[in-house]
Amino acid sequence: MPKVTYRQPDGAENVVDVPAGWSLMEAAIQNDVDGIVAECGGGCACATCHVYVDDAFVERLPPISDMEGDMLECTAAERRAGSRLSCQIKMSDELEGLVVTIPDRQT
Amino acid sequence: MATAPYIVVGGGQAGLQVCDSLRKFGYEGELLLIGEEPVLPYQRPPLSKHYLGGDLDAARLSFRPASHYEKLGIALRLGVRVTAIDRERREVxxxxxxxxxxxxxxxxxxxxVRPLSCPxxxxxxxxxxxxLADSDGLRAALGDARRLVVVGGGFIGLEVAAVARKQGKDVVVIEALDRLMARAVSPQISNYYATLHRGHGVDLRLATGVTAIEPAVSGVRVLTDRDEACEADVVVVGIGVVANDELAAAxxxxxxxxxxxxxxxxxxxPLLVAAGDCTxxxxxxxxxxxxxxxxxxAVDQARVAAGTMCDQPEPYVQVPWFWSDQYDVKLQMAGIGMPCEESVLRGDPAAGSFSYxxxxDGRLCGAxxxxxxxxxxxxxxxxxxGTMITPxxxxxxxxxxxQIARG
Structure with missing residues (x-):
């Protein structure tokens, strides 16, 4: 199972095994990673599962859909180059070792 | 004497949020969540959407794993119903x-759910x-079914209709009012969704009441006040809900x-708060x-309730919002738009991406x-x-x- 590292704003890390096909948001929730709110449960409807993807992985992710792009304009923490909604990133073996940082706020 | 715990009655999204927020507000005492269903608190929205469609397994519906409750010191009593509150003795x-x-x-x-009352x-x-049990049951029943009748053209009924059409079932939707989702959206949106569902092959019957359900040779016959009869293997009723307030009233x-x-x-x-759908x-x-x-x-009011329990009351002033997924179309509602005096279109309905x-009273009230x-x-x-913005x-x-919103 591919591993993902969730880094908190204070630098603390959770390393989580994510089944292929699960979203980064779901894996965070089911492993009780703090800081991912996901009020809408993965519907790309609330922008409260925002993460910053480490530079090395940005290009390897599936592209940002129009819907996700619009929602990323509405995140509580600032949008940066690596900003993604974790509910929209499905885990696959190619993403082994992915590192994401959780912003300081989601609402 | 040890202080009695804070108790949360109801293991849904609001109940979990009260517990989490109590800890955020600094409550360190004993905390107990009592839930009638025998499972960890889970998300309900997917029950009529992806979960029903078979795209999600039950493990992925939970809000949080069991370890979350241990970590936050939330004791759980699941599969237990609170039957009475004795306010004098401060006991449930x-x-x-x-x-x-x-x-x-x-x-x-x-x-x-509000039950259908016809014969x-x-x-x-x-x-x-x-x-979850309802959705599991329906998922299994739909597996063998060919014909579905949905009673009620609200969010739940239409989401189920969309899932069933994707599975190739014959779907009839019967709605008593003359438009879909009438309680929540404007006539323009209702009309768009009527066209959307008809375009996906739903047999939509508006302004039609269900008068009786009769057993048929196979399945049932749903009779309407227009003297129609729709044969169905499965009937799904989505005609609204009733607040569970009897415990409080008693x-x-x-x-x-x-x-x-x-x-x-x-x-x-003053010792009791309430939050979520029931209030x-x-x-x-x-x-x-x-x-x-x-x-x-559920989420925002639960946070307010937890603050009040921690003697840090803050008024509930959040803007209501809702969403519904039908086919690949996402409907999002902000504020309370109805009734309104003016509705303004932005975007192009023909292109499938627009807002009203x-x-x-001359002010934006929703979209x-x-x-x-x-x-x-x-x-x-x-x-x-409260930013002023014109039609x-x-x-x-x-x-x-x-940009205007950001000021």
Missing amino acids: VCSDGSRLAYARLALTTGTR GAEHPAVRYVRT AGLACRNGIVVDECARTSD MHMNGFLGRELRLESVQN FYFR DSVNRPADHMACRRLLAQ AQVGDEGVDLM
Whole structure:
């Protein structure tokens, strides 16, 4: 199972095994990673599962859909180059070792 | 003498949020969450969407894993119903016979489905979608079914219809009113969704009432007040919900189509708060009382309730928002748009991405967005801040609403 590292704003890390096909948001929730709110449960409807993807992985992710792009304009923490909604990133073996940082706020 | 715990009655989204927020507000004492369903608190929205469609397994519906409750010191009693509140002795009485003392109590009892009342409605082919068990049952029943009749053209019924059409079932939707989702959206949005469903092959019958359900050779026959008969293997009823306020009412708390709470989620007993679908509450943003059935209300009001329990009351002023997924179309609603005096289109319905913005008393009061999340988020922000914006501005796609919202 591919591993993902969730880094908190204070630098603390959770390393989580994510089944292929699960979203980064779901894996965070089911492993009780703090800081991912996901009020809408993965519907790309609330922008409260925002993460910053480490530079090395940005290009390897599936592209940002129009819907996700619009929602990323509405995140509580600032949008940066690596900003993604974790509910929209499905885990696959190619993403082994992915590192994401959780912003300081989601609402 | 040890202090009694804080007890939360109701293991849905609001109940979990009260628990989490109590810890955030610094409550360090004992905390107990009592839930009637025998499973960890889980998300209900997917029950009529992806979960019903088989895209999700039950393990992925939980809000949090068991370790979360251990970590936060939230004791769970699941599969247990609270049958009475003894406010004099400050105890709740449970279905297993136990009596549990509380220091403060939060009621997050939610709603239950409104049952269809016509003759034959108790036939086993007639189903509802509220709980995980309901959705599991429906999922299995749909597996062998060829013909589905949906009674009620609201969010639940239409989401189920969309899932069933994707599975190739014959689907009839029967709605008593003359338009879909009439309680929540404008006629323009209702009409768009009628066309959408008909385009996906749904046999939509508006302004039609169900008069009886009769057993047929195979399945049932749904009879209508237009003298029609629709044969079905499965009937799904989605005609609204009823607040679970009987427990509160029996304990002498003020109830009126829900547990009456003030803007800080206080019931008529200062030791008791209530939050979520079950409350008739004062919303400071709207300036009036209402009952809301939504994730947003469950989460935001639960936070307010937890603050009140920790003697840090803050009024509930959040902007209501809702969403519904039908086929690949996302409907997002911000504010309370109806009734309105003016509705303004932004975008192009023919292109499948547009919003209607609603104005009441000359001010923006809400928006319904179809595949247009940026409008939805901008509207939420504009409403929350009370930013003045004109119909001409929202109707002009050259105007960046989020920029105005950011000020």
